[in-house]
Amino acid sequence: MKRQLPVFLTFLCAFVLTVQFFVPHRSFEQVYEVSNIWLQILGVFTILIGIMSLVESHLQKIRRRQAQWQYSIITIVGLVLTVAGGLFGSVEAGSGGIFMWMYNNVLNPISATMFSLLAFFIASAAFRAFRARSAMSTILLLAAAFVMLGRVPLGDRMSAGLFPAIADWLLNVPNVAAKRAILIGIGLGEASMALRVMLGIERSYMAGD
Amino acid sequence: MRRLMVWILGMDRRIIFLLLALALVLPLLFPVKLPVRVTPEVKKVYDMVDGLQPGDVILIDMDYGPDTMAELEPMSYSIMRHVFDRGARFVSTCLSATGVSLIESEIRHIAQEKGKTYGEDYVFLGYRPYPASVILSMGQNMRQSFPIDFYNNPLDSLPLMRGIRNYADLRFVMSVSSTSGVDYWIMYGHERYNFPLALGVTAVMAADYYNYLQSGQIEGILGGLKGAAEYETLLGQGDRAIIWMNIQSVCHVLIVALIVVGNIAYLATRKRGV
Numbered sequence: 276m277k278r279q280l281p282v283f284l285t286f287l288c289a290f291v292l293t294v295q296f297f298v299p300h301r302s303f304e305q306v307y308e309v310s311n312i313w314l315q316i317l318g319v320f321t322i323l324i325g326i327m328s329l330v331e332s333h334l335q336k337i338r339r340r341q342a343q344w345q346y347s348i349i350t351i352v353g354l355v356l357t358v359a360g361g362l363f364g365s366v367e368a369g370s371g372g373i374f375m376w377m378y379n380n381v382l383n384p385i386s387a388t389m390f391s392l393l394a395f396f397i398a399s400a401a402f403r404a405f406r407a408r409s410a411m412s413t414i415l416l417l418a419a420a421f422v423m424l425g426r427v428p429l430g431d432r433m434s435a436g437l438f439p440a441i442a443d444w445l446l447n448v449p450n451v452a453a454k455r456a457i458l459i460g461i462g463l464g465e466a467s468m469a470l471r472v473m474l475g476i477e478r479s480y481m482a483g484d
Numbered sequence: 485m486r487r488l489m490v491w492i493l494g495m496d497r498r499i500i501f502l503l504l505a506l507a508l509v510l511p512l513l514f515p516v517k518l519p520v521r522v523t524p525e526v527k528k529v530y531d532m533v534d535g536l537q538p539g540d541v542i543l544i545d546m547d548y549g550p551d552t553m554a555e556l557e558p559m560s561y562s563i564m565r566h567v568f569d570r571g572a573r574f575v576s577t578c579l580s581a582t583g584v585s586l587i588e589s590e591i592r593h594i595a596q597e598k599g600k601t602y603g604e605d606y607v608f609l610g611y612r613p614y615p616a617s618v619i620l621s622m623g624q625n626m627r628q629s630f631p632i633d634f635y636n637n638p639l640d641s642l643p644l645m646r647g648i649r650n651y652a653d654l655r656f657v658m659s660v661s662s663t664s665g666v667d668y669w670i671m672y673g674h675e676r677y678n679f680p681l682a683l684g685v686t687a688v689m690a691a692d693y694y695n696y697l698q699s700g701q702i703e704g705i706l707g708g709l710k711g712a713a714e715y716e717t718l719l720g721q722g723d724r725a726i727i728w729m730n731i732q733s734v735c736h737v738l739i740v741a742l743i744v745v746g747n748i749a750y751l752a753t754r755k756r757g758v
Contacts, residue, residue, distance in 0.1 A: 304624065307620075307624070308621065308624050308625075308628060311617050311620050311621040311624070311628065312621065312628060314614065314617040315612065315613065315614055315617050315618070315621070315629065318613045318614040318617065319613060322613060374585075375585060378585050378586075382549075382550060382582065383550040383586075384550075386549055386550040386551040386582070387550050387551060387553070387554070389551065390551035390552065390554075394504065394508075394735065395500075395501045395504055395505075397739075398500050398501075398503075398504045398735075398738070398739050398742065399497040399500045399501070401739050401742065401743055402495070402500055402739075402742040402743060402746050403746070405743045405746070405747070406746065406747060406750050407747050407750070407751065408750075416743060416747070419743075420740045420743060420744075423736040423739060423740055424736060424737070424740055426687070426708075426710050426736070427710070427729060427732055427733035427736045427737075428518035428519060428520050428521070428713075428729055428730065428733055429518060429730070429733035429734065429736070429737055430733070430736065430737070431518075431521050432518060433737075436521070439521060443523070446690075446691060446694050447694055447698070450691050450694060451694050451695045451698055454691070454692060454694070454695045455695045458695065
Protein backbone atom coordinates (compact mmCIF):
# COMPACT_ATOMS: atom_id res chain seq x y z
CA MET A 276 0.00 0.00 0.00
CA LYS A 277 2.91 2.32 0.84
CA ARG A 278 4.10 1.95 -2.75
CA GLN A 279 0.86 1.39 -4.61
CA LEU A 280 -0.90 4.49 -3.31
CA PRO A 281 1.72 7.02 -4.53
CA VAL A 282 1.90 5.22 -7.90
CA PHE A 283 -1.90 5.29 -8.19
CA LEU A 284 -2.08 9.00 -7.22
CA THR A 285 0.67 9.85 -9.71
CA PHE A 286 -1.15 7.98 -12.46
CA LEU A 287 -4.48 9.61 -11.57
CA CYS A 288 -3.08 13.18 -11.54
CA ALA A 289 -1.07 12.66 -14.73
CA PHE A 290 -4.01 11.02 -16.53
CA VAL A 291 -6.56 13.70 -15.53
CA LEU A 292 -4.21 16.58 -16.41
CA THR A 293 -3.32 15.01 -19.74
CA VAL A 294 -6.96 14.40 -20.66
CA GLN A 295 -8.11 17.88 -19.62
CA PHE A 296 -5.61 19.37 -22.10
CA PHE A 297 -7.61 17.85 -24.98
CA VAL A 298 -11.15 18.41 -23.61
CA PRO A 299 -12.32 22.01 -23.86
CA HIS A 300 -15.13 21.61 -21.31
CA ARG A 301 -15.75 23.90 -18.33
CA SER A 302 -15.56 21.06 -15.77
CA PHE A 303 -12.14 20.02 -17.05
CA GLU A 304 -11.01 23.64 -16.93
CA GLN A 305 -12.07 23.76 -13.27
CA VAL A 306 -10.00 20.66 -12.52
CA TYR A 307 -7.07 22.35 -14.20
CA GLU A 308 -7.56 25.61 -12.27
CA VAL A 309 -7.80 23.81 -8.93
CA SER A 310 -4.73 21.68 -9.67
CA ASN A 311 -2.76 24.83 -10.50
CA ILE A 312 -3.71 26.38 -7.15
CA TRP A 313 -2.76 23.14 -5.36
CA LEU A 314 0.57 23.13 -7.16
CA GLN A 315 1.37 26.63 -5.91
CA ILE A 316 0.35 25.77 -2.34
CA LEU A 317 2.48 22.62 -2.40
CA GLY A 318 5.31 24.74 -3.84
CA VAL A 319 5.22 27.02 -0.81
CA PHE A 320 5.62 23.99 1.49
CA THR A 321 8.69 22.88 -0.46
CA ILE A 322 10.25 26.29 0.29
CA LEU A 323 9.62 25.58 3.98
CA ILE A 324 11.28 22.17 3.66
CA GLY A 325 14.23 23.82 1.89
CA ILE A 326 14.67 26.35 4.71
CA MET A 327 14.44 23.63 7.37
CA SER A 328 17.02 21.54 5.54
CA LEU A 329 19.35 24.55 5.15
CA VAL A 330 19.12 25.45 8.85
CA GLU A 331 19.56 21.85 9.97
CA SER A 332 22.66 21.24 7.84
CA HIS A 333 24.32 24.49 8.94
CA LEU A 334 23.48 23.95 12.63
CA GLN A 335 25.05 20.51 12.36
CA LYS A 336 28.15 22.07 10.80
CA ILE A 337 28.41 24.55 13.69
CA ARG A 338 27.81 21.89 16.37
CA ARG A 339 30.52 19.62 14.94
CA ARG A 340 32.91 22.52 14.29
CA GLN A 341 33.39 21.30 10.73
CA ALA A 342 35.71 23.13 8.30
CA GLN A 343 34.70 26.80 7.82
CA TRP A 344 31.81 26.47 10.29
CA GLN A 345 32.02 30.23 10.89
CA TYR A 346 30.39 30.85 7.50
CA SER A 347 27.41 28.77 8.65
CA ILE A 348 26.79 31.30 11.43
CA ILE A 349 26.73 34.09 8.84
CA THR A 350 24.28 32.06 6.70
CA ILE A 351 21.87 31.49 9.60
CA VAL A 352 22.13 35.07 10.89
CA GLY A 353 21.55 36.33 7.32
CA LEU A 354 18.51 34.08 6.91
CA VAL A 355 16.97 35.16 10.23
CA LEU A 356 17.61 38.87 9.60
CA THR A 357 16.20 38.72 6.05
CA VAL A 358 13.04 36.89 7.14
CA ALA A 359 12.58 39.20 10.16
CA GLY A 360 13.21 42.29 8.01
CA GLY A 361 10.65 41.12 5.47
CA LEU A 362 8.04 40.10 8.04
CA PHE A 363 8.28 43.09 10.38
CA GLY A 364 9.43 45.82 7.98
CA SER A 365 8.47 47.00 4.53
CA VAL A 366 9.72 45.36 1.33
CA GLU A 367 8.88 48.36 -0.86
CA ALA A 368 11.65 50.38 -2.51
CA GLY A 369 12.35 53.65 -0.70
CA SER A 370 10.64 52.43 2.47
CA GLY A 371 13.87 52.67 4.47
CA GLY A 372 13.28 49.36 6.28
CA ILE A 373 16.01 46.90 7.23
CA PHE A 374 14.95 44.49 4.46
CA MET A 375 15.52 47.09 1.73
CA TRP A 376 18.72 48.26 3.44
CA MET A 377 20.06 44.69 3.28
CA TYR A 378 18.80 44.27 -0.27
CA ASN A 379 20.46 47.47 -1.49
CA ASN A 380 23.65 47.29 0.57
CA VAL A 381 24.36 43.57 0.86
CA LEU A 382 22.60 41.49 -1.80
CA ASN A 383 22.89 44.03 -4.62
CA PRO A 384 26.67 44.64 -4.38
CA ILE A 385 27.47 40.97 -3.66
CA SER A 386 25.46 39.70 -6.64
CA ALA A 387 26.78 42.39 -8.98
CA THR A 388 30.38 41.81 -7.85
CA MET A 389 30.21 38.05 -8.26
CA PHE A 390 28.79 38.39 -11.76
CA SER A 391 31.24 41.14 -12.74
CA LEU A 392 34.22 39.00 -11.74
CA LEU A 393 33.16 36.54 -14.43
CA ALA A 394 34.44 38.96 -17.08
CA PHE A 395 37.98 38.63 -15.71
CA PHE A 396 37.85 34.85 -15.46
CA ILE A 397 36.33 34.54 -18.94
CA ALA A 398 39.10 36.73 -20.41
CA SER A 399 41.78 34.60 -18.74
CA ALA A 400 40.06 31.32 -19.65
CA ALA A 401 39.52 32.41 -23.28
CA PHE A 402 43.22 33.25 -23.61
CA ARG A 403 44.24 29.79 -22.37
CA ALA A 404 41.46 27.60 -23.79
CA PHE A 405 40.96 28.92 -27.32
CA ARG A 406 44.01 27.31 -28.96
CA ALA A 407 44.09 25.95 -32.50
CA ARG A 408 45.12 22.46 -31.35
CA SER A 409 42.91 20.64 -33.89
CA ALA A 410 40.49 21.37 -36.73
CA MET A 411 37.51 21.30 -34.34
CA SER A 412 39.10 23.60 -31.79
CA THR A 413 40.07 25.99 -34.62
CA ILE A 414 36.43 26.11 -35.76
CA LEU A 415 35.37 26.78 -32.16
CA LEU A 416 37.83 29.62 -31.66
CA LEU A 417 36.99 31.21 -35.03
CA ALA A 418 33.26 31.04 -34.25
CA ALA A 419 33.87 32.58 -30.83
CA ALA A 420 36.02 35.37 -32.27
CA PHE A 421 33.52 36.23 -35.02
CA VAL A 422 30.56 36.27 -32.61
CA MET A 423 32.47 38.37 -30.07
CA LEU A 424 33.47 40.90 -32.71
CA GLY A 425 30.21 40.74 -34.62
CA ARG A 426 28.08 41.55 -31.59
CA VAL A 427 29.77 44.87 -30.76
CA PRO A 428 29.76 48.20 -32.66
CA LEU A 429 33.57 48.31 -32.84
CA GLY A 430 33.64 44.97 -34.66
CA ASP A 431 31.02 46.30 -37.06
CA ARG A 432 33.19 49.37 -37.74
CA MET A 433 36.40 47.35 -38.12
CA SER A 434 34.97 45.02 -40.77
CA ALA A 435 32.43 47.26 -42.54
CA GLY A 436 29.59 44.95 -41.49
CA LEU A 437 31.31 41.65 -42.29
CA PHE A 438 31.73 40.40 -38.71
CA PRO A 439 28.08 41.06 -37.78
CA ALA A 440 26.97 39.22 -40.94
CA ILE A 441 29.11 36.20 -40.03
CA ALA A 442 27.93 36.33 -36.40
CA ASP A 443 24.28 36.48 -37.50
CA TRP A 444 24.80 33.51 -39.82
CA LEU A 445 26.46 31.51 -37.04
CA LEU A 446 23.58 32.28 -34.68
CA ASN A 447 20.81 31.65 -37.19
CA VAL A 448 22.11 28.58 -39.03
CA PRO A 449 24.56 26.26 -37.22
CA ASN A 450 23.46 27.39 -33.75
CA VAL A 451 19.75 26.93 -34.49
CA ALA A 452 20.33 23.55 -36.17
CA ALA A 453 22.24 22.21 -33.17
CA LYS A 454 19.84 23.66 -30.62
CA ARG A 455 16.82 22.30 -32.45
CA ALA A 456 18.31 18.81 -32.59
CA ILE A 457 19.08 18.95 -28.86
CA LEU A 458 15.62 20.29 -28.01
CA ILE A 459 13.83 17.61 -30.04
CA GLY A 460 15.94 14.98 -28.28
CA ILE A 461 15.14 16.47 -24.87
CA GLY A 462 11.44 16.66 -25.76
CA LEU A 463 11.28 13.00 -26.76
CA GLY A 464 13.20 12.04 -23.62
CA GLU A 465 10.86 14.06 -21.41
CA ALA A 466 7.78 12.54 -23.02
CA SER A 467 9.04 8.99 -22.55
CA MET A 468 10.13 9.71 -18.96
CA ALA A 469 6.71 11.24 -18.20
CA LEU A 470 5.05 8.12 -19.57
CA ARG A 471 7.31 5.88 -17.47
CA VAL A 472 6.47 7.87 -14.31
CA MET A 473 2.76 7.89 -15.16
CA LEU A 474 2.66 4.12 -15.68
CA GLY A 475 4.67 3.43 -12.54
CA ILE A 476 7.69 1.99 -14.38
CA GLU A 477 9.97 4.78 -13.16
CA ARG A 478 9.72 5.08 -9.37
CA SER A 479 12.94 6.86 -8.44
CA TYR A 480 10.91 9.86 -7.22
CA MET A 481 9.93 7.68 -4.26
CA ALA A 482 13.03 7.68 -2.10
CA GLY A 483 14.46 4.23 -1.52
CA ASP A 484 12.36 2.49 -4.15
CA MET B 485 61.73 35.86 -30.00
CA ARG B 486 61.27 32.31 -28.81
CA ARG B 487 61.54 33.43 -25.19
CA LEU B 488 58.87 36.06 -25.81
CA MET B 489 56.52 33.44 -27.26
CA VAL B 490 57.10 31.15 -24.30
CA TRP B 491 56.49 34.08 -21.93
CA ILE B 492 53.21 34.89 -23.72
CA LEU B 493 52.02 31.29 -23.38
CA GLY B 494 52.68 31.30 -19.66
CA MET B 495 51.56 34.91 -19.12
CA ASP B 496 50.51 35.63 -15.53
CA ARG B 497 46.73 35.93 -15.48
CA ARG B 498 47.01 39.09 -13.39
CA ILE B 499 48.37 40.85 -16.49
CA ILE B 500 45.19 39.82 -18.33
CA PHE B 501 43.10 41.07 -15.40
CA LEU B 502 44.95 44.40 -15.51
CA LEU B 503 44.49 44.77 -19.27
CA LEU B 504 40.79 44.01 -18.94
CA ALA B 505 40.43 46.49 -16.08
CA LEU B 506 41.97 49.17 -18.32
CA ALA B 507 39.66 48.17 -21.17
CA LEU B 508 36.72 48.62 -18.80
CA VAL B 509 37.79 51.89 -17.22
CA LEU B 510 39.18 53.87 -20.19
CA PRO B 511 35.95 53.92 -22.25
CA LEU B 512 34.12 54.97 -19.07
CA LEU B 513 36.47 57.92 -18.64
CA PHE B 514 36.39 58.83 -22.32
CA PRO B 515 32.93 57.78 -23.53
CA VAL B 516 32.40 57.51 -27.28
CA LYS B 517 29.06 56.72 -28.90
CA LEU B 518 29.61 54.35 -31.79
CA PRO B 519 26.56 53.81 -34.01
CA VAL B 520 24.70 50.60 -33.19
CA ARG B 521 23.39 48.51 -36.08
CA VAL B 522 19.77 47.49 -35.48
CA THR B 523 18.96 43.82 -36.10
CA PRO B 524 15.56 42.61 -37.41
CA GLU B 525 14.74 40.72 -34.19
CA VAL B 526 15.03 43.92 -32.14
CA LYS B 527 13.17 46.00 -34.73
CA LYS B 528 10.31 43.50 -34.49
CA VAL B 529 10.00 44.07 -30.74
CA TYR B 530 10.17 47.81 -31.26
CA ASP B 531 7.42 47.63 -33.89
CA MET B 532 5.20 45.59 -31.56
CA VAL B 533 5.43 48.24 -28.85
CA ASP B 534 5.18 51.05 -31.37
CA GLY B 535 1.97 49.54 -32.71
CA LEU B 536 0.23 49.88 -29.34
CA GLN B 537 -2.76 52.20 -29.24
CA PRO B 538 -3.62 54.48 -26.29
CA GLY B 539 -5.35 52.37 -23.64
CA ASP B 540 -3.88 49.04 -24.82
CA VAL B 541 -2.51 46.82 -22.08
CA ILE B 542 0.50 44.51 -22.23
CA LEU B 543 2.15 42.27 -19.65
CA ILE B 544 5.83 42.92 -18.92
CA ASP B 545 7.39 40.13 -16.91
CA MET B 546 10.76 41.13 -15.44
CA ASP B 547 12.67 38.25 -13.88
CA TYR B 548 16.16 39.28 -12.91
CA GLY B 549 18.18 40.33 -9.93
CA PRO B 550 21.16 42.59 -9.26
CA ASP B 551 23.58 40.16 -10.95
CA THR B 552 22.18 40.66 -14.45
CA MET B 553 20.61 44.10 -14.05
CA ALA B 554 23.45 45.74 -16.02
CA GLU B 555 22.24 43.94 -19.14
CA LEU B 556 18.52 43.81 -18.55
CA GLU B 557 17.66 47.06 -16.76
CA PRO B 558 18.31 49.24 -19.85
CA MET B 559 15.93 46.98 -21.79
CA SER B 560 13.19 47.27 -19.19
CA TYR B 561 13.62 51.04 -19.02
CA SER B 562 13.36 51.42 -22.79
CA ILE B 563 10.31 49.15 -23.08
CA MET B 564 8.47 50.87 -20.22
CA ARG B 565 9.28 54.34 -21.61
CA HIS B 566 8.07 53.28 -25.05
CA VAL B 567 4.82 51.79 -23.70
CA PHE B 568 4.04 54.97 -21.74
CA ASP B 569 4.97 57.19 -24.71
CA ARG B 570 2.42 55.29 -26.81
CA GLY B 571 -0.26 56.05 -24.20
CA ALA B 572 -0.50 52.33 -23.50
CA ARG B 573 -0.46 50.65 -20.08
CA PHE B 574 1.16 47.60 -18.58
CA VAL B 575 0.71 44.94 -15.95
CA SER B 576 3.99 43.68 -14.54
CA THR B 577 5.18 40.57 -12.71
CA CYS B 578 8.48 39.40 -11.29
CA LEU B 579 8.85 35.63 -11.04
CA SER B 580 12.38 35.79 -9.63
CA ALA B 581 12.53 35.96 -5.81
CA THR B 582 15.73 38.01 -5.65
CA GLY B 583 14.55 40.63 -8.11
CA VAL B 584 11.21 41.79 -6.72
CA SER B 585 12.39 44.91 -4.89
CA LEU B 586 14.71 45.84 -7.74
CA ILE B 587 11.94 45.55 -10.33
CA GLU B 588 9.54 47.50 -8.13
CA SER B 589 12.03 50.38 -7.86
CA GLU B 590 12.66 50.34 -11.64
CA ILE B 591 8.94 50.52 -12.44
CA ARG B 592 8.45 53.29 -9.91
CA HIS B 593 11.41 55.20 -11.40
CA ILE B 594 10.06 55.16 -14.97
CA ALA B 595 6.48 55.86 -13.83
CA GLN B 596 7.68 58.95 -11.95
CA GLU B 597 9.76 60.05 -14.95
CA LYS B 598 6.71 59.82 -17.21
CA GLY B 599 4.22 61.11 -14.63
CA LYS B 600 2.09 57.97 -14.63
CA THR B 601 -0.39 56.87 -11.98
CA TYR B 602 -0.31 53.51 -10.22
CA GLY B 603 -3.40 51.41 -10.78
CA GLU B 604 -4.46 53.38 -13.86
CA ASP B 605 -1.38 53.33 -16.10
CA TYR B 606 0.54 50.45 -14.60
CA VAL B 607 0.20 47.68 -12.04
CA PHE B 608 2.88 45.62 -10.33
CA LEU B 609 1.64 42.19 -9.27
CA GLY B 610 4.90 41.15 -7.61
CA TYR B 611 6.25 37.65 -7.06
CA ARG B 612 4.76 34.19 -6.76
CA PRO B 613 6.80 30.98 -6.58
CA TYR B 614 6.81 28.34 -9.32
CA PRO B 615 6.75 30.31 -12.57
CA ALA B 616 5.33 27.48 -14.70
CA SER B 617 2.31 27.14 -12.47
CA VAL B 618 1.87 30.93 -12.21
CA ILE B 619 2.06 31.36 -15.99
CA LEU B 620 -0.49 28.58 -16.53
CA SER B 621 -2.93 29.88 -13.96
CA MET B 622 -2.68 33.46 -15.26
CA GLY B 623 -3.98 32.08 -18.56
CA GLN B 624 -7.24 31.19 -16.81
CA ASN B 625 -7.53 34.18 -14.53
CA MET B 626 -4.77 36.41 -13.19
CA ARG B 627 -6.58 36.55 -9.86
CA GLN B 628 -5.85 32.86 -9.26
CA SER B 629 -2.16 33.56 -8.73
CA PHE B 630 -2.45 37.22 -7.83
CA PRO B 631 -5.64 37.94 -5.88
CA ILE B 632 -3.78 41.02 -4.60
CA ASP B 633 -0.99 43.12 -6.12
CA PHE B 634 2.45 43.82 -4.66
CA TYR B 635 1.01 46.54 -2.41
CA ASN B 636 -1.79 44.25 -1.11
CA ASN B 637 -4.54 45.95 -3.16
CA PRO B 638 -7.25 43.55 -4.41
CA LEU B 639 -6.89 43.45 -8.20
CA ASP B 640 -10.49 44.48 -8.81
CA SER B 641 -9.92 47.67 -6.83
CA LEU B 642 -7.41 48.83 -9.49
CA PRO B 643 -9.02 50.58 -12.49
CA LEU B 644 -6.49 49.08 -14.94
CA MET B 645 -7.25 45.50 -13.83
CA ARG B 646 -11.05 45.75 -14.06
CA GLY B 647 -11.14 44.74 -17.71
CA ILE B 648 -8.25 42.32 -17.51
CA ARG B 649 -8.98 38.66 -16.79
CA ASN B 650 -6.24 36.72 -18.59
CA TYR B 651 -3.83 36.87 -21.56
CA ALA B 652 -6.71 37.24 -24.01
CA ASP B 653 -7.24 40.78 -22.69
CA LEU B 654 -3.62 41.78 -23.35
CA ARG B 655 -2.04 42.82 -26.63
CA PHE B 656 1.11 40.78 -25.99
CA VAL B 657 3.54 39.55 -23.35
CA MET B 658 7.13 40.76 -23.04
CA SER B 659 9.44 38.74 -20.82
CA VAL B 660 12.70 40.39 -19.78
CA SER B 661 14.47 37.61 -17.96
CA SER B 662 17.73 36.03 -16.89
CA THR B 663 16.05 32.87 -15.63
CA SER B 664 14.57 29.67 -17.04
CA GLY B 665 11.21 31.42 -16.69
CA VAL B 666 11.64 32.33 -20.36
CA ASP B 667 11.20 28.66 -21.31
CA TYR B 668 8.00 28.52 -19.29
CA TRP B 669 6.66 31.59 -21.06
CA ILE B 670 7.26 29.85 -24.39
CA MET B 671 6.13 26.32 -23.46
CA TYR B 672 3.32 26.94 -20.99
CA GLY B 673 2.33 30.48 -21.90
CA HIS B 674 2.58 30.97 -25.65
CA GLU B 675 1.98 27.33 -26.62
CA ARG B 676 -1.12 26.91 -24.48
CA TYR B 677 -2.69 30.37 -24.71
CA ASN B 678 -1.27 31.45 -28.06
CA PHE B 679 -0.48 35.08 -27.21
CA PRO B 680 2.25 37.02 -29.04
CA LEU B 681 5.46 36.81 -27.01
CA ALA B 682 8.66 38.85 -27.20
CA LEU B 683 11.79 38.27 -25.15
CA GLY B 684 14.60 40.25 -23.60
CA VAL B 685 17.37 38.00 -22.32
CA THR B 686 21.04 38.14 -21.36
CA ALA B 687 23.67 37.78 -24.10
CA VAL B 688 24.65 34.26 -23.02
CA MET B 689 21.01 33.16 -23.11
CA ALA B 690 20.17 34.74 -26.45
CA ALA B 691 21.67 31.97 -28.60
CA ASP B 692 19.27 29.49 -26.99
CA TYR B 693 16.20 31.31 -28.26
CA TYR B 694 16.96 31.92 -31.95
CA ASN B 695 15.27 28.63 -32.86
CA TYR B 696 12.02 29.89 -31.28
CA LEU B 697 12.44 33.08 -33.28
CA GLN B 698 12.79 31.14 -36.54
CA SER B 699 9.81 28.91 -35.76
CA GLY B 700 7.67 31.97 -35.04
CA GLN B 701 7.02 31.00 -31.42
CA ILE B 702 8.46 34.33 -30.33
CA GLU B 703 8.00 37.54 -32.24
CA GLY B 704 11.34 39.17 -31.47
CA ILE B 705 14.25 39.11 -29.09
CA LEU B 706 16.52 41.60 -27.37
CA GLY B 707 19.82 39.84 -26.69
CA GLY B 708 21.97 41.29 -23.91
CA LEU B 709 23.30 44.78 -23.72
CA LYS B 710 23.48 44.93 -27.52
CA GLY B 711 19.74 44.34 -27.79
CA ALA B 712 19.17 47.09 -25.23
CA ALA B 713 21.48 49.47 -27.15
CA GLU B 714 19.63 48.73 -30.40
CA TYR B 715 16.31 49.49 -28.71
CA GLU B 716 17.69 52.74 -27.28
CA THR B 717 18.88 53.67 -30.78
CA LEU B 718 15.42 53.07 -32.23
CA LEU B 719 13.64 54.83 -29.38
CA GLY B 720 15.98 57.80 -29.29
CA GLN B 721 15.77 57.91 -25.50
CA GLY B 722 18.36 56.87 -22.95
CA ASP B 723 21.95 56.15 -23.84
CA ARG B 724 23.18 53.95 -21.00
CA ALA B 725 23.25 50.72 -23.01
CA ILE B 726 24.81 52.52 -26.01
CA ILE B 727 27.67 53.88 -23.87
CA TRP B 728 28.12 50.56 -22.09
CA MET B 729 28.24 48.79 -25.47
CA ASN B 730 31.42 50.71 -26.24
CA ILE B 731 32.99 49.37 -23.07
CA GLN B 732 31.93 45.90 -24.17
CA SER B 733 33.36 46.63 -27.64
CA VAL B 734 36.82 47.36 -26.26
CA CYS B 735 36.68 44.30 -23.97
CA HIS B 736 35.65 41.98 -26.80
CA VAL B 737 38.39 43.32 -29.07
CA LEU B 738 40.92 42.86 -26.24
CA ILE B 739 39.81 39.25 -25.64
CA VAL B 740 40.00 38.44 -29.38
CA ALA B 741 43.46 40.08 -29.54
CA LEU B 742 44.57 37.94 -26.58
CA ILE B 743 43.25 34.82 -28.33
CA VAL B 744 45.12 35.75 -31.54
CA VAL B 745 48.38 36.51 -29.69
CA GLY B 746 48.04 33.30 -27.68
CA ASN B 747 47.58 31.26 -30.84
CA ILE B 748 50.52 32.89 -32.61
CA ALA B 749 52.70 32.02 -29.61
CA TYR B 750 51.26 28.50 -29.48
CA LEU B 751 51.88 27.82 -33.19
CA ALA B 752 55.34 29.40 -33.12
CA THR B 753 56.50 27.35 -30.16
CA ARG B 754 54.84 24.14 -31.39
CA LYS B 755 56.78 24.29 -34.68
CA ARG B 756 59.96 24.57 -32.68
CA GLY B 757 58.98 21.63 -30.54
CA VAL B 758 58.65 23.53 -27.24
